[in-house]
Amino acid sequence: MDLSERKKRILTAVVESYIATAEPVGSKALAGQIGCSSATIRNEMSELTAMGYLEQPHTSAGRVPSPAGYRLYVNELMERQKLSEAEAAAINDKLAKKQRQLDQLMSEVGQLTSTMTQYPAYAMAVRPPAAVKRFDFIYVDANTFIVVALLTDNTVKNKLVHLPFSVHQEQVTTLSSLFNANFTGVTDQEITGDLIRSTERAAGDTYGLVAVVASFTMECLAAAKAAPMRVAGASQLLSQPEFRDPDKAHALMNFISDGSRLMNDLPAVAPEQNGLRVTIGPENLAEELKDSSVVMASYDAGDGMRGYIGVVGPTRMDYSSVAAKLSYIAAGLSRLLAGSDAPAGLDNKLVLKESEHHE
Amino acid sequence: MDLSERKKRILTAVVESYIATAEPVGSKALAGQIGCSSATIRNEMSELTAMGYLEQPHTSAGRVPSPAGYRLYVNELMERQKLSEAEAAAINDKLAKKQRQLDQLMSEVGQLTSTMTQYPAYAMAVRPPAAVKRFDFIYVDANTFIVVALLTDNTVKNKLVHLPFSVHQEQVTTLSSLFNANFTGVTDQEITGDLIRSTERAAGDTYGLVAVVASFTMECLAAAKAAPMRVAGASQLLSQPEFRDPDKAHALMNFISDGSRLMNDLPAVAPEQNGLRVTIGPENLAEELKDSSVVMASYDAGDGMRGYIGVVGPTRMDYSSVAAKLSYIAAGLSRLLAGSDAPAGLDNKLVLKESEHHE
DNA sequence: GCTAGCACTCTTTTTCTTCGAGTGCTAATT
DNA sequence: AATTAGCACTCGAAGAAAAAGAGTGCTAGC
16 A cells, blocks of 8 residues: 555645645646656556546546545645744734633634634533532622532632522521532532422422522533534635535535534544544535535643634645644643643732623 | 605515515516506606616616615615514524523524524624622632622622632631722722722732732623624525625625624614614625625613614615514513513522623 | 657637517507 | 507627637657
8 A cells, every 4th residue: 555755745746736726736737846757747646546546527637636645645645834933923822812711712712713724613622520519609688699609620600699589698508508518519410309309308498499599500510511612714615716606605604603513523533643633525424524624633621621623624625734723722722721831920820710691 | 755656666566576586677577566568667667767766787687776775665665574473483482591691692692583584693782881789709718719799780700719829718808898898889990000009008918819809800890891792694695696706705704704893883874763773785884784784673681781683684685574573583682681571480580690600 | 667749538718699688769549 | 648569779698619728648769
């Protein structure tokens, strides 16, 4: 299966030229680059075609890489590219303004990835199952209290509860000890009707409030588990010549705009190299992605969380540059979210988590 | 300026036929509908053209409505349409599953509006300036406490503060009284360096923490002011024949995907009727919207908040149906967010606000 | 094993033609 | 005076035919 050195050079040149121009590559164009005549290249190319690395759109056009050709290119031939200083600086700049909310951070990262790569991008974070570490109840007035829950992943959630009847300070305190006793360290699935009922039995005159706080707890845990998934720059597709056909563009855009569908099909089986995973055309599971490629990178989001960022584009994607950019961004995110080399400002050391919410 | 009854009928027919088919409308096609011969219609149409309500793409094509024609249609001619039961039910269904987070609600509403109308849609809420109503500090351990701020708009925000040194319970209590004394009822702009410094002076051995909590406070207020803006279904554009040209589609999609740009140009000067505002083609301020139309509706989001939902499409938009759907959704939102006729479940009465956050 | 040359293939581009929907005008009709 | 029928004319859209051009595969010579 090993290709001669010259075949490799030719395949590389075909892939890179096709990536750059979206035009089938002819033998003449390569003659200069490779250093032999076009006839020789023609012979080599026809062998590469027989081996399945190149394809001919029609008898007398140039050659185009096949999915297998791209695969070989990605795995063995392509050079690991470095970012220009300007690009690296742009990424660092953006990441430096760290966001408080995970959702928002994902949006920003998706945006960043998309503008850097010129392809549609997505960003997501996966969280491990969480539990509540402690509850606090803040008594506001006779009809109002706030529940604050500190989760194992160090997020804080809260809820303002407004009652149609009044409660005493002591009742809220009771509620607090009850929940700290029964609902801490408990995961999603472990909150059963039984647990709620037994807590209600123990609750005395505050039993009516147990259900409310319990459902809040379940929501917290569910929300902590849900992975925020953001897609950005879908319209970038339209600048790619392969999507000049509005129907194709529409189909793919619909697909990628729906985060949940995209999410399902992402963990496609594909070799992972240096934290990067590339799925090319037909390697993708989703029908909609069969003529497209996906490049994704994973990052360490701290607290046992793992995140992914990725890019969707035509199979004729600039893998080398996209891979470099994704790696860089992923590394930056790992550093930002989980890294030990945090910057020195007071702000960074002190402020770890913050919570916001509105009905 | 008043048109004869027959001219009105002809203009209406032209607009509606063009909306339906995207094809210029000829005299023959209307002859049946209007009840006179094509020659008569030709005469009428040429007068309507002279008046500026119709246009001719070229000498010998049919007629197409001009922006002025659409305007007249929207203001006077179009019939207020009713939703089908199925549509109304679909909207009610979706809205019934109310979301806790404003951001998320906006996303859902954008999505809903877009799928109902088949056009790209946006949703946003505008909030009045807020202040903190009260602070609570939860002492977690020697290195950790949580700040909880209840805002005037009844949102609750919180932040987990992790310290590189230790504090006593009493110090946190001091901090609490300090902030409740100095930082409640204070808006965004009123938090000055002076205020922070004078608080620090009064803070004794906790002065180092004042800056942290103060900056948190400012973030809360800033976040409360920022209007979440969501755009959904941008890819719907591609199904419109006027956007079969990928360059046009790309330009407009870029524009509408950028919420902030869209937001700036929306409060365009346009007459508002029944809570609806329609801007047609050149009436739009943004260059990118000059061949498009925007229909927006506003709703009451409670707590003095006003929200907007809207739809972007070609000037050849189905104004009548879009207007009906937007009104319905806006009314539903008003009811949901500000209405007095809230549903009866315990859950709804008790649970008003909830907050979530993560670094 | 490489290269030059050449006939052949097949798409793309261009040009030319045809077709037809729709108009505007005029003259006849009500 | 308003409406209608009739007709010549315009102008884009669609189609056919022709020309151009890029690239191949093959053969023969180096």
